[in-house]
Amino acid sequence: MTQSAVAKDWRSFEQLGAGVYPTPIEEMPRLRAALGGGPRLFIKRDDYTGPGFGGNKVRKLEFVLAAARAEGADVVLTIGGIRSNHARVTAALSAKAGLECHLILNGDAAPMPASTYLDELYGATIHHVVRGDQRKPTMERIADELRASGRKPCAIPLGASVPLGALGYMRAAEEIATSGIVFDALFHSTSSGGTQAGLVAGLAGSPTKVIGVSADDTAIDIAARVARIAAGVADLLGRKIDPKIEVDAGFIGAGYGIATPEGEEALDLFARCEGVILDPVYTAKAAAGVIARVRAGEFREGQNVLFLHTGGQLALFSRSA
Ligand SMILES: Cc1ncc(COP(=O)(O)O)c(C=O)c1O
Known part of the structure; x- marks a missing residue:
């Protein structure tokens, strides 16, 4: 240490x-x-x-998003299940911090879970994947594409843990x-x-x-x-x-x-x-x-x-x- x-x-x-x-x-x-x-x-x-x-994600994302903003990030990405509390709170706090938000979510989207509806209301772009193990590589690919187009992405790991x-x-x-x-x-x-x-x-x-x-x-x-x-x-x-x-x-x-x-x-x-x-x-x-x-x-x-x-x-x- x-x-x-x-x-x-x-x-x-x-x-x-x-x-x-x-x-x-x-x-x-x-x-x-x-x-x-x-x-x-x-x-x-x-x-x-x-x-x-x-919920608990607010306390964690307080710190993670403040650091992302301080480092010049203009777009945030994260991963979770379709009902992810972490994804929803990331969308809410990104809206408040003026950061674009992309969520890579797996799971059954019908009927639409309340959490997903709120993700959309908060203005997040949702990318659906079928399986949990597809989330991280998809996030990395989208972050690379954003970077190539001149954006400054910040990819937040599962649960901001x-x-x-x-x-x-x-x-x-x-x-x-x-x-x-x-x-x-x-x-x-x-x-x-x-x-x-x-x-x-x-x-x-x-x-x-x-x-x-x-x-x-x-x-x-x-x-x-x-x-x-x-x-x-x-x-x-x-x-x-x-x-x-x-x-x-x-x-x-x-x-x-x-x-x-x-x-x-x-x-x-x-x-x-x-x-x-x-x-x-x-x-x-x-x-x-x-x-x-x-x-x-x-x-x-x-x-x-x-x-x-x-x-x-x-x-x-x-x-x-
Ligand atoms: C409501 C709720 N409680 C507890 C947890 C677990 O917290 P952690 O992921 O920090 O272990 C989560 C994680 O998604 C959650 O959404």
């Missing part, structure tokens, strides 16, 4: 200033009662981060660490790893154990990604960081985006007990992890457990008129 003379923090890096922070932390006493007691349960509302219907993006979750970690409540555990949905990398970097050495609940890949694969991104964060900041990485891959079910009975129960419980709407792809499965582990008695009365709501609720809708 390259150690610079003065250690930096996330404030040292330019941001768009587009998101709304700190996001609230609310207690969920009725959910706790429905689970038969146990630790106090809290939720951090990162579904309220603002542009593009909020790069060290610069993860700084957005160091900022969230700071909000959590300074909230006045000592959390024994923090659960959140994890996939491309940037959210978890920022959280484990920001909460390294704190009493809060971070548990990423996988939406898709194996615990080994995600933990390796998180470790790589967290090492990149340490390099960016010129600090030594010793992150503790735990990924729980026990709630994926049959696969990415395929509903599970535990996830459906979590959707119902959060909505009926707390008036909180989760999304079926990421947060419901992560919440199912919290519910199962609280029910199993992993945490005792007097402990505090935080669930990070990372957004994504538009997956519940498609455009019908």
Whole structure:
């Protein structure tokens, strides 16, 4: 790791200033009662981060798009599934930053998911591909074509899960660490790893154990990604960081985006007990992890457990008129 003379923090890096922070932390006493007691349960509302219907991508793209603009980029490209929250928020923030946006998306576009409809409203150009493995080469080809025509493209990797993006979750970690409540555990949905990398970097050495609940890949694969991104964060900041990485891959079910009975129960419980709407792809499965582990008695009365709501609720809708 390259150690610079003065250690930096996330404030040292330019941001768009587009998101709304700190996001609230609310207690969920009725959910706790429905689970038969146990630790106090809290939720951090990162579904309220603002542009593009909020969620975790706003925090990451704040940093990534500000750097792209500072480097003179005039067009942004990124990749995802047809309902990608990352793609939608990239489209929203690009519109706000005055950058042209191209999204390379795979998956079934009929009926049109709400997220895709918004991508178009935000003015993004959508390039459909059939399979996930066609996204990256297509993005590279379009970026080359744009470059050849005199444009300055910035290609953002999946989920903006790069060290610069993860700084957005160091900022969230700071909000959590300074909230006045000592959390024994923090659960959140994890996939491309940037959210978890920022959280484990920001909460390294704190009493809060971070548990990423996988939406898709194996615990080994995600933990390796998180470790790589967290090492990149340490390099960016010129600090030594010793992150503790735990990924729980026990709630994926049959696969990415395929509903599970535990996830459906979590959707119902959060909505009926707390008036909180989760999304079926990421947060419901992560919440199912919290519910199962609280029910199993992993945490005792007097402990505090935080669930990070990372957004994504538009997956519940498609455009019908
Ligand atoms: C709603 C939601 N939650 C969680 C995640 C996972 O975050 P990360 O990709 O940073 O691991 C995503 C990623 O797409 C998401 O859209």
